Amino acid sequence: xxxxxxxxxxxxxxxxxxxxxxxxxxxxxxxxxxxxxxxxxxxxxxxxxxxxxxxxxxxxxxxxxxxxxxxxxxxxxxxxxxxxxxxxxxxxxxxxxxx
Numbered sequence: 001x002x003x004x005x006x007x008x009x010x011x012x013x014x015x016x017x018x019x020x021x022x023x024x025x026x027x028x029x030x031x032x033x034x035x036x037x038x039x040x041x042x043x044x045x046x047x048x049x050x051x052x053x054x055x056x057x058x059x060x061x062x063x064x065x066x067x068x069x070x071x072x073x074x075x076x077x078x079x080x081x082x083x084x085x086x087x088x089x090x091x092x093x094x095x096x097x098x099x
Contacts, residue, residue, distance in 0.1 A: 001041050004048075015040045 005011045012022035015037065025033045053059040 001044065015044060 001011045001014070002008060005014055008022055008026070009019040012019040015022070017037070017040075021033070022037065025031060025037055028034050050059070050064070054061070
C-alpha cells in the first residue's frame with residue numbers, strides 16, 4: 001500500500017486513519033489495532049482488484065452478484081469453535097465479588 005500511495009501518511013489517509021496512529025501501530029508487534037489496520041489494508045486491496053477487473057471487462061457486475069448470492073446462500077454453515085470452560089464459568093457469578 002505504501003508503494004501505491006507513496007508514503008505512510010497518504011496510506012493512512014486512504015485507510016481513513018490518522019497518520020500518527022498508523023506510524024505508532026506499525027512498530028507494534030501484535031496488537032488489536034495492528035490487526036484492524038492489516039484487515040483494512042487487505043479490504044482496500046481487494047476493492048482495488050475488483051475495480052481493475054471490472055475496468056478490464058474480465059468480471060461483470062452480474063458475475064459478482066451471482067457469486068455473492070451463491071456464497072451467501074450456501075447450505076454449509078461456518079464451523080463454530082468448540083466451547084471452552086473458563087474460570088469464570090466454573091466459579092459462576094461469585095467470581096471477583098467482594099462479598
